[in-house]
């Protein structure tokens with residue numbers, strides 16, 4: 303992430319209508335323990351089991367945003383964008399107590415508003431597919447994955 307990314311983000315966020323009690327900002331390395339904690343609680347083990355790889359993955363991704371309330375990280379999105387064709391959402395997660403209050407949608411809004419010509423793509427979990435449909439995603443069917451580690 304560069305200073306150009308940060309100024310793009312500030313410019314973008316200023317145009318969005320975000321929930322009043324949360325702030326969205328670019329992630330920082332000190333957010334990583336919170337990202338690990340939230341992921342582990344959701345049953346996504348990679349950030350805790352493979353912390354160095356996960357940290358490298360965060361460093362190499364953009365947009366990588368956190369939502370904060372009262373100084374606490376309450377959600378995050380890690381995505382990657384070619385800025386013109388596709389923004390791919392790798393992970394989107396909101397802590398349980400904060401769900402249903404527009405935080406997840408706001409993080410997606412920010413990813414979209416940063417690069418408005420790029421389509422959003424995501425591989426959803428069964429639990430979240432209705433959220434994505436509600437947001438306007440079309441269901442394209444199956445995800446394929448082959449792991450090497």
Ligand SMILES: CC(C)(COP(=O)(O)OP(=O)(O)OC[C@H]1O[C@@H](n2cnc3c(N)ncnc32)[C@H](O)[C@@H]1OP(=O)(O)O)[C@@H](O)C(=O)NCCC(=O)NCCS
Nearest residue numbers: 393394395396401402403404405406407427429430432433
């Ligand atoms: C899916 C998730 C990111 C949604 O975040 P959120 O902050 O709760 O979503 P929002 O509050 O922005 O919801 C927007 C709308 O979708 C609805 N919605 C939220 N989660 C939903 C779900 N799982 N199923 C159906 N509708 C859902 C909300 O009620 C809201 O509807 P409204 O606009 O009519 O009020 C969050 O529930 C989550 O972190 N889930 C666990 C992790 C996960 O599955 N992530 C996605 C895989 S990458």
